[in-house]
Amino acid sequence: MEKILEVKVDDNIEVVLDSRFKIKGFIQFIRLSFNDLEIKGDTYKIFYDKENVKNHRLLVQTLANLYKKHKKDEATYKKMILNFKKDVIVKIKKHEVTFDEEALYITIRKLSSGEFEINYANPNEKVYNYIKGLFLFDLLDMDKYKMVVSLNEETKKIVSALISKHTIMGYKVIFSVNEEEFKKSRSFSVEGSLKEYLNKIRNALELFGAESIYEWDNIKKEYRRLAKKYHPDLHRNKPELIRKIYEKKFRRVQESYELLEEYYKQKVTYS
Incomplete structure (x- = not known):
């Protein structure tokens, strides 16, 4: 280290x-x-x-x-x-590498079997928020210069993809990391499926009024309330257009809950 x-x-x-x-x-x-x-x-x-x-x-x-x-x-x-x-x-x-005043230097190091740390030498707000967004549901602690993140299979994949990047939000980045601690996943892309997946998770949490997957009891409670509110059986006698709107809302509630349920099980398994 x-x-x-x-x-x-x-x-x-x-x-x-x-x-x-x-x-x-x-x-x-x-x-x-x-x-x-x-x-x-x-x-x-x-x-x-x-x-x-x-x-x-x-x-x-x-x-x-x-x-x-x-x-x-x-x-x-x-x-x-x-x-x-x-x-x-x-x-x-002084180090062998030349210090680039324009670059952002970021060190990622494993703290324990359950968490790792991201240190920013000269943090940039846009880059900081971008990386925070990638680890949003696994953040344990943070300040202006540091983030502590839960270490699991999902965050390992994110780190593996992140450290392969040479620029973020148009800024040059230089990572210092022991890649053996965050083994790469060949078919993984931050810009691809994972980013879309995380966006779906964020939207589902927002639907149920939660900020974190660990508010599981509140999520279940809100799911039951919304499922009952939009259930098609309660709107059979309404005009066709209204019925279709409620059916669409009901499907969204169901799909969002199933997505979060799967995500929650992953978190419980790796925590």
């Missing part, structure tokens, strides 16, 4: 940032906020400055929070906060 952020606490606090995971404005903040600053190539050495203690504390706590988020090392986290007066050395780690 590649490191996004590496922190060493010794005589100084040394921070190594992956160049593909630049934090917008981070380097600008460093260059503009500290009076006592030494810059050598890609290394920024920040000396503790009593006149600028506020910015120094803010920087170290931000780094500590990032470190805690990625490493979950409580002891080191506390040590960093307690020793915030140490000098901070920030290094930008």
Whole structure:
């Protein structure tokens, strides 16, 4: 697993940032906020400055929070906060691939047997929403830079198709992923059958007033209500045109419920 952020606490606090995971404005903040600053190539050495203690504390706590988020090392986290007066050395780690400021860098990594994470180095709203839409019914958690998604056969197929793309919504994308964790499906296309299938699922959920397949009890309740409302037997004495409209609505309710029922069984099986 590649490191996004590496922190060493010794005589100084040394921070190594992956160049593909630049934090917008981070380097600008460093260059503009500290009076006592030494810059050598890609290394920024920040000396503790009593006149600028506020910015120094803010920087170290931000780094500590990032470190805690990625490493979950409580002891080191506390040590960093307690020793915030140490000098901070920030290094930008270069990779073999050239960092493209125009491209979107997205890392997908497996967290456990039941979930995986999508990290966005420089998120774009259109691309973010596109990918969110693909995993809409399997999202477990999300923020501006990350999505946590349930890992199952369906999401594996989506990842396999997604990482084969070089552009999304007209934007260049570069994926970092262990493809063995998301084995490819030869006959799968994001633009094809799966996208249509997911649209049908969304429409069916909307019909039953649900946002998630896991609202199954509410879906069943609404299905029974609508099936009774549109059942042809209740409208036999109405004009032919009205009967046909109700028959069409009844078929839609039946087909939508059957679709969601199958989808729900898949979710229960893989969860």
